[in-house]
Amino acid sequence: MHQLDQTDTKILHFLQEDATLKTRELAERLHLSYTPVYERVRRLEKEGIIKRYVALVDREKVGRKLMAFCNIALKEHSKSMGETFVKAIIAMPEVMECFNISGDYDFLLKIVVEDMSQYQEFLMQKLGSLDNIGSTHSLFVMGEIKNSTLLEMSEPQK
Template sequence: MPKRPLDTIDYRILAALQEDGRMSNLDLADKVGLSPSPCSRRVHLLETDGFIRRYVALLDPATIDLPVHVFVNITLEKQVEASLETFERTVLERPEVLECYLMTGSFDYLLRVVVSDLAAYERFVLDHLTRIPGVASIKSSFALKQVQYRTALPLGHLAE
């Protein structure tokens, strides 16, 4: 939940920075209709208040030899706190795991994993996932093609 109400300018700043986080303050101020100093103060407040978590560079996985994307459904033997904590702590240490979600439904966790090839995925499964205590099943789905990938969150619902 937002810590403070945002106004139209805040939404414009957030939208612009989601598209180009390296935009200069001068360009951002021009784009959102502010002078540079108030724009800089607003960006700082958005960062301080937690609306902006961090700035990153998005790499193309194929160009750095990580073309294989795998969605992994994990089922634990028991959904008890200790098992959940052990699984989550272990997964947080694995750089191949880009996303991990605790789920409702027919499995307990959904992972998004990226690796260089099938052999690397096999090593990841055998050397890491199967060694986590309490893992009952691992089901993998390999992405054939990425149809859409976004990092920008939709903001329209906030401006209403």
């Protein structure tokens, strides 16, 4: 993989702030010509450094007012049971993020739903239908202090 330089880092920063920027606009901000900026962006995409472009939706404005984090401990840690759990979680649209973690629990889920009754239904009907869950522990978000998608990168060392 290509080593990121200062220009790559700036491109990534600008695109994280506004993924709708056109190559010409990026080139102007970087004080470079169109072609090298275009080639750099394509390389960053090809190497998987830029994974995809998305629109960030305000969850509350579309009726998803409850966010919860749910810790999951599995009953059994076999490969097949773990794969079955992961496949089921990936298929659940309420689960926005899922992390395999260390400690007392095996997974941490970020769940976004309309309200508490929808969360209860999700917990009982969907999570409750999975055979390998030993225990769950839910935490409810009362307010968001910081929610960022910007991954800061340090300037390359010279």
